[in-house]
Amino acid sequence: MSDKLTIINKNNCTGCKICELACAFFHDRIFNPSAARIYVKKVEDKGIDIPIICRDCNNQACKLVCPEDAFYLSDLGILKIDEKKCTGCKACISACPFNVIKLSPYSGKAIKCDLCDGSPQCVNWCPNNVLDYKEKAKNSLKERFVKF
Numbered sequence: 001m002s003d004k005l006t007i008i009n010k011n012n013c014t015g016c017k018i019c020e021l022a023c024a025f026f027h028d029r030i031f032n033p034s035a036a037r038i039y040v041k042k043v044e045d046k047g048i049d050i051p052i053i054c055r056d057c058n059n060q061a062c063k064l065v066c067p068e069d070a071f072y073l074s075d076l077g078i079l080k081i082d083e084k085k086c087t088g089c090k091a092c093i094s095a096c097p098f099n100v101i102k103l104s105p106y107s108g109k110a111i112k113c114d115l116c117d118g119s120p121q122c123v124n125w126c127p128n129n130v131l132d133y134k135e136k137a138k139n140s141l142k143e144r145f146v147k148f
Contacts (some may be wrong), residue, residue: 015049019122061091
């Protein structure tokens with residue numbers, strides 16, 4: 001597991017989706033929100049927008065159900081998907097309790113937030129400081145959702 005995590009302050013989000021564009025461009029060199037590993041969910045009845053990313057679960061159901069063993073921890077401790085091993089079977093998509101894994105519109109393989117190898121572009125480009133990437137605290141899950 002990574003020593004850092006992304007904190008989301010939903011109160012600042014305007015729904016501009018620059019985070020989605022930055023993510024897609026970093027990974028695929030094209031401005032296509034459907035290729036982003038982050039998405040902004042509009043909650044109409046509350047009048048808010050919330051960026052949704054991989055929550056770096058402790059149980060990592062996605063990794064456990066992958067029949068190809070395509071999930072691995074990078075040197076930075078980031079859970080990543082080996083595109084060469086992934087067959088696009090969607091088992092990880094079904095297993096993810098937060099609906100943050102999807103198939104790439106280009107490769108047909110599973111994609112999820114990989115923190116842009118330690119420099120998350122969504123954090124770097126967000127004009128409203130909605131996202132913050134920082135060291136995990138002792139109660140990191142609690143900290144992550146205090147603002148949520």
